Amino acid sequence: MLLVAGCSGSDSAGSGDASASAPSSSSGKSxxxxxxxxxxxxxxxxxxAFSKGTIKKMLPKVKDASxxxxxxxxxxxxxxCSWTSSDENGVDGTQFRWLDIGYQRYDSDPGVGSGEQRATDFYSKQVSEAKDTKGAKKLSAVKTSGTGDEATAITYDVKKEGNDFKNTTVVARDSNIVVTINYNGAGLAGADAPKGADLLKQVQAAAKEAVASATKPKG
Known part of the structure; x- marks a missing residue:
């Protein structure tokens, strides 16, 4: 990015009265x-970004609620910020959950674009990256209404270390702020896998909270 403002060069030397009498034709161009x-x-x-109740619901045995x-x-x-939860139930296995959130805010820059346009570009990039997750199966993307100016939820299954994980990523944008939330879960050591629809519903509600937290008027 290079902004050129008032680059006078050799014209400034000996300009004298000539510069004062010359029409200001370049003022609008520079x-x-x-x-x-x-x-x-x-x-x-x-x-x-999330209420205590939301953290407790999404991560029943959260390691550190803060x-x-x-x-x-x-x-x-x-x-x-990120959180983990591991609900161990002996012979019935373990329910694992992971939640993370990322905020990205853009300022307006004449050399690059408005903050809103820059955020819109980043939003599209985040959605594309989620759709391109390596090893993703049963991938689906749905619009999420009532969450900022635009929001998309991407769900998919992926296998990690022999375990089947249900994953949901929600990317939301409100003007010049983009929120990306990742929420996944798995049933370990013989536990039943969580229902993807349940995870999606929870993270969509959480995304509304996260956007509201970023956009509410500052006291």
Whole structure:
């Protein structure tokens, strides 16, 4: 990205009265194109994106309800958090759940585009990456209404270390913010596999919370 504003070069030397009397024909050409300002200026703590009730429902035996926050060089632009749950039931096996969230916010930049357009591009990229998950089977993508300006839920099955995992990824965008949520579960050591429809319903509801957390008016 290169912005050129007021590059005078050798013309500035000895301009004198000539510059004062010359018509200002270049004033409109040298300025960068204007873009609409970004709607949202900050992000919430990603580990506080969901209510305590949602965490308890999605992760019955959560290891740490406060979540594990990822590092970020700019918390106003990017933030992540993850949780795990392992419900051990002896001979009946173990129910495993994983949940993570990622926030991405874009500022408007005349050299690149508006914050909303940049977020729209990233949203499309996230949806495409989820659809291209290696080893994914029974993949399906559905629009999720009432979640920001646009949202898509991608569901699929994948085998990891001999276990069948049900996965759901929801990508949502509200203006210049994109929220990506991954939720997966498996029945380990002989436990029944979770129902994909149940996981989808839970993560779609959680996505609404996450978007609301990022877009609610700041006090």
């Amino acid at each position: 300025s960068a194109p204007s873009v609409a300002p970004a709607k949202y200026k900050s992000l919430p703590n990603p580990c506080q 979540g594990d926050r990822g590092t970020s060089s700019d918390n106003a632009a990017h933030g992540t």
